Structure formats: C-alpha cells, structure tokens
Amino acid sequence: MFAKETYIQRREKLRKAVGSGIILLLGNDESPMNYADNPFRFRQDSTFLYFLGIDHPFIAGVLDCDTGEDWIFGDDLTVEDFVWMGPQPTIAEQAVRVGVSKTAPINILDELLGKSANKGRTIHFLPPYRAENKVKLFEWLGILPAEQQEASSVELINAVVNQRNYKTAEEVEEIRKAVNITVDMHTLAMRMAKPGITEAQIAAAVNEVAEAPGGRISFPIIATINGQTLHNHYHGNTLKEGDMFLLDAGAETIMGYGGDLSSTVPVSGKFTSQQRDIYNICLDSHNRSIEMLKPGIPFKEVYFESARVIVNGLKDMGLMKGNTEDALTNGAHALFFPCGLGHMMGLDIHDMENLGEVYVGYGGEPKSTQFGLKSLRLGRKLEPGFVLTIEPGIY
Template sequence: MNISPAEYRQRRAQLMEKIGQGTAIFQSAPTAVMHNDVEYVFRQDSDFFYLTGFNEPEAVAVLAPHHPEHQFILFVQPKDPEKETWTGYRYGVEGAKERFGADVAYSIAELEEQLPQYLEKADRIYYHLGRDHHFNEVVLNHWQRLMANYPKKGIAPRALENPHPLIHPLRQIKSQEELALLRQACRISAEAHNRAQLFTQVGHYEYQIQAEIEHTFRLQGALGPAYPSIVATGANACILHYINNDAQIKENDLILIDAGCSYGYYNGDITRTFPVSGKFTPEQKALYEIVLEAQRQAIEAVQVGNPYNQIHDTAVRVLVEGLKELGLLVGDSEEIIKEEKYKPFYMHRTGHWLGLDVHDAGAYKVNEETWLSLQPGQVLTVEPGLYIAPDIKPAEGQPEVPEQWRGIGIRIEDDVLVTASGPEVLTADVPKAVADLEARKN
C-alpha cells in the first residue's frame, strides 16, 4: 500500500496553483541523536513527505511554478558507496529525479549555488522558519540579496510567507489512497487493542501489555507505534500522557490503553479503558457510562457542515450532566460550563485531526470567532474522558470528591471519518460497551 506517483504530482500541482508566481521551499526532517553516535530511526517531515514521498534526510524540495523549465526541484544527498555501506541505500541525484518525478535534481552541496535561479523571478518566497537556524539564514540571505537588487531590476520576492496556511488545508482532506492507509493503520491498531484486552490480567506489568501491543504492530507490517504507547493502570490513568508503563496491575483496577500504529506514515489513535478483573465496580461503571455516552453523542455531531467545536461542546454537556447526577458537580449546567468548573475532571479537548501526523495539520478555526465547518474527507479523533486524581482539587464552590471516586481515570477514543452520509468510525472493531468489556473474561 503506497501513495501513487500520480497523487504526489496532483498534490504538487494543487499547491503550485495556490502559490502562483511564488516559490515554495521545504526542508527534510533532521536526524535526531538518541545517545552519543546512535541515531533515532529517521522520520521524514510530514509536509515534505506529503509533496514528494522522498524519505531521506538532508534534502530540500523547491516548487517554482513560474520557472520556464523546472517547477519541481529536489536537492538530495549524492550516491556514496562507502557511506551507504554504513547507513543504507540512497537514491542519489539521478534516482531522485527518475523515481520521484523531479524536473531536475541536484546534490545538496549545490543548494546555495542553484537556489537563486528559482527565487529571482518569484513574487514571494513560501518558507517556514523552522528550527534549523543555518538553513533559515541561507533562505533569508538569498531573499535579502534579491531585495537589494529590486530597485535596479524591478523584480524580487517582496515577501516571505509561511506555506502552512496553503498546504495544510490540502492535507486536511484525505484522498482515497490516504484513506486506504489510514484504514490499515486503524485495523492494525484495533487488532493490537483486542490482543491487549485478552492478554491483560492481574499481576502483569504495564510494560508487558505494551509489548503485546507493539509486537502486533510490527507483526502486521506497521512501522511501529505512532506515539509512545500509554498503558496506565489504576490512578496512573489520571496522568494524560503517562508513559512510564512500569506498574503492576492489581485486582479491581481499570486499565487505560492509548495506543496506535503508524502504517505508511499514516496513523491510528485508539483509547480503551476496561476492568482488569472483568467486572466494573459501581463507581467505575457509573463514570464509564457517562464517558461512553459523551463519546456516542460527540460522534453523532461529526456531520458535514457542523462547526468543529460542536463535537467538544456536545461531550462536555453530557459529562457535566452525568457528574451532576453523581453529585460530583453541583449548580446550573450552563454556568458550570461557562466558568469551566468541570475542568478538574476533564481538562483536554475532545479530539484532533488525524493523518500523516497524529495531531495532524490543519486549522480548527477560520478566525478568532468562527470554527471550521466539517467537510467530507476529514479524519479526526473523538476522545472524551473523566479523570479523578487521588489528590483532585474541585473548582471553587464545588463539593469535595468522596474517596470511592478517587483514582479512577477513563478515556474512550475512536478515529472518525467525516462523510456526506454521516460519521464513519474507522476503529469500531475494538469493543467498548460495558457488556462486551465484562464478557471478555467469561
């Protein structure tokens, strides 16, 4: 399963239509050092990969629709048999041109010499000033030199703009090829969660569950985890990004697993919470059913034309009403929501875009006042939760939390595709109904 060369060409064409007489520059991701001279596995910058499919470091892609000969230009590492013996095969200059459809390719060593010809007739430069300060200086120096000649030549890129507002809306709407990769990532992630539910038992350690999950990822052809897997038993589930995964599972614990795989650079993201012993306690069940209903109604809000924030607002209303019924919140619901008195129990948003990045590219708001309307082809997570930490401090005017509720953390998360006919849950293969979760031990 791969994105076709035709789709990469289409993506570049769409972006070049937006940049018009400008020139866009994209840099590959840096290599990252794990310790001393050992590097992490390379992961390409998502914008760079979205436009090129090229998966090597030390590369630059340039889009110059105004240039008479070269509209798509790649600068890459040249072939080097000695280095390739140590670090792996490179496409090199010729391979980059032939395999990835560049109009021309150069060695990365030629960047400073060749780049000006693609900038001098542009009306603006699209480049994100990132963390590579040296490359920032390269782009800025070229821009300044061209602007210095503007009075004499009458042409120069008169602005430097971030390309994100142009490319990220393209990334937000997934093609059929992208959806195939996302569905596969979700399928593998779901299989790993189902395996984890069957494997989990009292006495196991969280890292053993993590090992079963990540073993399934690789066994099924995924690149590995899309993010550090969260396996949180008991009160650990009240830590949103808990990744220690070193506690032993105890009787009557709930276990929260938030894990997803990366497949072809596209990501799954699933959370399930279930009772280790096969039976919810009354308090666990009461809170779980509130979260489950909040998620059900929030998923129903994933409809074309709805504002993005309707998903979160729907979940919050259900959570607040449920907590009031249990006596954990008191007062007028609208006031509780307006004054955010629910936040000691629920402190995060109800989801995010999903795609090449786990928290995928794309704005959530059109402007300060207006939320983006949902469109077919968008993929997002829906993940309400309730977290009652052992040391929870209620909002002002709210009651103290009785001991029996403390130390319970619950989150339920699915990946949802926006379609013209309603929400499509891509991760529905993982059970979440109370009866199904309790039946897994029978």
Template structure:
C-alpha cells in the same frame, strides 16, 4: 495470563503512489501563485553520543514528495517553465557512506522514481538556490524550523533585495507555506482515507489483543509489548506516539508513558495507542477496561457516562458541523451525568460557562488526524469555527479523571474516596463522509476496537 487472541497479519505494502504526490504538488503550485516554495526534509536527530533516533520524515515534505531520506530540500517553482518546476536537492550516491547507513537514491534515482524535474547534490544548494528563486514574486519558507537551510534562503532573498534598485524586481515577501499546505492536508483524498483505515485497523487489532492479555499481576510494560509487537508484525513502522498503558490512578496522568507499574486487581486499565504505517498515516485509539473483567459500581457509572458522551459526540460528526460542536456535545453529556452522580453541583450551563468541571475533564474532545497524530489544519478562521467537510478526519475522545491532583473549584463538592483513582478515556478516529455515501455523515475508522460495557467485561 489468559491465552492471547490470534489476529491475522495484514500487509501494509500498498502505499500512496507517486501519482498522488504529483497531484498534490500540482495543487500546491497553483495555490502558490507566483511564490517559490522551499520545503526541507527532516534531518537525522541524535539520540545519545553518536547514536541517532530512527528517521522520521517531515510530514509536509513527505506529503509533496514521497521521498524518505534526510536532509533533502524540495523547490516548487511556479514561476519557472514546465519541466523546471520541481527541483530536489539530495544526498548523492556514496558507497562509503551507504555501507554504514543504507542505500541512497541519489540524483539519478530521484529523477527516475520520484517524478523530479531536476535533481542536484545537496552540496550545490548554496550556489544554485539564488538562481532558482530569481524571478519569483515571493518566497514560501517556514522560518524557525530549518536551521541549516534558513540562512541560505535569507541570503538569497537579501541578495535579491540588494539588486532590486538595479534590476527592478525581487521577491517582495517571505511567507509561510504552512497555511496553504495544511489546508490541502486537512482534506484527505480517497487514497489517504484508505491508508488511515489500514492504520486504524491494525491499531484496533492491537487493542483487542491487549485486552485479552491483561490480567491482575501482569505489568503495564507487558501489555505495551503485546501492542507494539502486533504493530511491527503487521508491517507498520511502529507506534505513532509513546504508547500509554496506565493502570488505576496512573490513568489520571494524561500523558503517562512510564508503563512500569503492576496491573492490580480491581483497577481499570487505560490504553492509548496507535500505529504508524509505512507512509506515515496513523491510528489513535484509547480504550479503558477492568483488569479483572468486572467493573465496580463507581467504575461502571463513570464508564457508561464517558461512553454515552462519546457516542453522542460521534453522532454529531457530519458535513457542516464543527469540531467545537463535537466537543460541546460531549461536554454537556459529561456535565449532566456528573451532576446526577453528585460529583458536580449547580446548573449545567453555569458549570460549563465557569469551567467548574475542569478538575475532572481538562482536555478537548478531539484533534485532526492524518500524517501527524495531532494533524495540521485550522480549527477556526478568525471568529468562525471551521466547518467539517468530507475527507476531514478527527478523533473523538472524551474522558473523566478523578483524583486529588487538581483542586476542586470553589462551590463544587469534595470528591469522595470511592471515586478517586478512576481514569477513563474512550477514543475513536472518525472520518467525515458525504451524506450520499453514508447517511450518518461519518465513518468510524476504529470500530473494530470494541468498547461496549459488556465487551469490556467479556
């Protein structure tokens, strides 16, 4: 293998502070009106036998609390007096348990360090929850996701409804908190954008290392190790999702994660990988390059077409645009290029309208990015696509996947063998920016990962 490029390790210690979480809670309380919100943390999840997966906090809970322990429950209570509106139920300090699983903050710790008004042991939730929900006009709780907490919420609400004829009041509705919370999460603050820059920067460095390390005769698994070692040595939690390291025809499997094949001379290598940093913000980058350092004629033609489509789509990211326009821009460039190459036949508009390209390009051009890799937030409001505005972050990732896995649509040309087994995707993370800050209306957070054709052959 060629010598591995050395990239300096960068600290990720400057996490979002509690002041930011407090501001988020305040905005959420204002949106709740008179409804009380019950927001559970994530539980521990069994991997096998008595071994558990590494803990990953629920993103909604983390967004509001910054608290990284399992099985906690947060109450946001706008109907209560000031000083009683943020209540947290947590696992108590318990030396016998902590010697096995690590230190807990406990009730005193969360009050002193996490801005909590009132804290209780988790075991008190069944007894105290009805009183805390009393007087709320509604209850905001995500049904179907929290099996240990949901019966307690429903029992408390049922009790209110049973007493309503006598006391004259009850929470009139059980509503989902997601639309309110996810609207907040979609619009990133300057602090969040800085964290995303950090995650994207580490992810970009890993891609540069991977390209330096790849060579015929190596393995996909070795390249995965280079990438994820850099994530960890840079202070990240690890990969944000299962790293995709797909040589040759494996790249035509969109979520290929076996990463067990040999890197072959003459093939392309598609790498889709990003890190998750300490406060859960993520990078998500895809790059595709020739393993031996030289594109074949067919590989080059398709690579340059995908790159052209991606550049055009990124250029369309600006305030007032939409994610649908970003997709439509990339799609038109791809279809026009595929018609020129003879891989499609017909007129551009009719091919797009009929979906006759989908055996070669079967996914959308991007998704929101933030605390989740496929982050929350609506793409449409009824019949209308959501307008892009400063603070939104989305991926832009067109691709082409030429194989015989999907049937060629009627009226489209059969695929010649020389094209088969070529899978290409190019993905960047793009923040929508105010035109007064950046005239182009966007910032490519992952620009440090090279993608020009000449760089891929460097």
C-alpha cells in the same frame, strides 16, 4: 508510495495556490540518540512526504511557482556508506518515482536560494520544528531561529492546510489500515490487562503489533494505571485488583498514515459500580458526539455537547452540582474533562499541528484561552474529506 501522478497533481495544486515565488520544503535529517552513527529511527517530515513522497534523510525540495519546475536537492551516498548499508538508490532514482526530473547536490540549493533572494523573489517556507532545519534556514536565508516562525509563509501554510485537510479515498484507505492495526493493539492489551502483569509488558506487546506489518507506533505509547495523567509514558507499575488500565496508542503504516485510539478496562475483569458509572458517562458522551457528526456542523458545538453529557452524568453521581450551562460557560467541566474532544488525523497523528491549530482546526479564527477549551484542537465547521478523532474522557 502512491502513484507518481498523485504527487505531481499535489504539487501543481500547491504551486497554483501559492501563486508566485519559490516553495522550499525541508525534509528531516537523522537525529542522533547519543552519537552521530546511532540515530533514532528516521521519520520524514509529513508535508515533505505529502508532496514529494521520498522517505530519505538529508534532502530538500523546491517548487518554482513561476516556472513550474520541481527540484530535489540532496547528496548521494558514497561507496563507504555502501559498505555499511549496501547499495542505495540515488537521489535522482528516488526523485523520478514521484515525477521530479531535476536533482542536484545540497550545496546547489544554497546557491539557488541566494540568487532568488538577490532577485527579490519570495521564498516560502513552513515553520520549522527541527533544530537542524532552523540552522539551515539561518545559514541559507539569514533568518535567526527565534524569528523563523514569524517569517514563515502564511500563504504556504494555508495552501498546505487546504490540501492536506481533505483526505482522498487512497489516503482514507491508508488511515483505515492504520486504525485496523491499532484495534489489534488495543484488543491485545485488553486481554493482557490482568493482576500481576506490568505496564511495560503490555506496552512492549502492543508495540510489536504495530511494528510487525512493517510500520511503527504513531506516537509514544501510553499504557498506565494512572490514566488521570493525560500523557503518562511511565511504564513501571504492576497491575493489581481494582485498577483501571488505560491504553492510548496507535499504529502508523509504512506510508506514514496513523491511527489513534484510547481504551480503558478494569484489571479485575469487571468494573466496580462507580467505575461502571464513570465509564458509561464517557461512553454516552462518545456516542452522542458521533451522532452529531455531519458536514456543516461546527466541531466546537459537538465538543460542548460531549461536555454537557459528562456534566449531567457527573451531577447524577453527585460529583458536580449547579446549572449545567453555567458550568460549560465558565469551564467547570474542564476540571474533569481538560482535553479537547478530538483532532484532525492523517500523516500526523495531530495532523499538521506544527503548522498551527488556528489554521488547521479553526480556519484562521482565534482559539479560546480558557482552560479546557483552549486544548480543543478542532473547532471549525466539518467538511467532507475531514478525518478526525472522537475521544472524550473523564480524568
């Protein structure tokens, strides 16, 4: 957790940006695997973490833009809970650590929202992505789940994006920690990738690297000899001579900031001639993209240059032919490069993707619907404070 002044300043800035009404920030609940007392490992909503900092389930926050008051609503655990979990801090004790002095049970939030709605006050909320929060919005505000995306506050979305897109020095340091752990995950996988070992063994080992410092993986591990499938979470194969092994994995710090790296290595210890040629084309595309990064350049231009390098390289190998610019215009490169070049990174590995890529990665401008280009999550001009990935690929 950062200093409480950090969270106070973030909330003040958010209230000013939204202007009026109340801001409802929903935390996440625990999610049962197969029954209520056997939940998946809890992960707090990232925007809730950013503004309220509390990594605890079953709570919600309200920021009043007109009075300047902040509230956290949630029910304290009982003695029966302590029998199983040990003593736990109260909601009030957790709230004071982030500079919030007003707390109340969750049923009071229902009353507050009802009174606010009756007075005609605007209730700003973000698009929900968890089923339990869709149910809460229906119960509290009477908005059907199918209508909640449309009813969510564009003013709040833009205000959140315009804060979270610009990483502070302390955030960059957290991301650096995550990336350093992620590098350790990948170097271990490279050492392990030999004939006879299984994908599952490598996945288990790199997961341990992520969890050993107290964190976790930032997204489900992709550890596969079938890297042509972009999000391949099957780990049942055994590595053999001639295979290429791909690891796409990252670590998340205790505070929730993530890393994201992808690497491909030859299981035999050396690339074949064709494997080396493909690898070097991808590496050239990666390096050329990094060379272009600077404030003011549209990331879409960087994407097309990365694709240009790939097309020209594949033409040299005889795998593509024709005019390079025509291929880029018509999306032919996407037959080999179907994913985007990169994305914003922070508390989410695809930062704020739940708020909409049009807002996060395009500044409100529409995205392309063309195959390949439509998967480019970031197209806007780069600015100081942005943290993003560069990850071209040939599939």
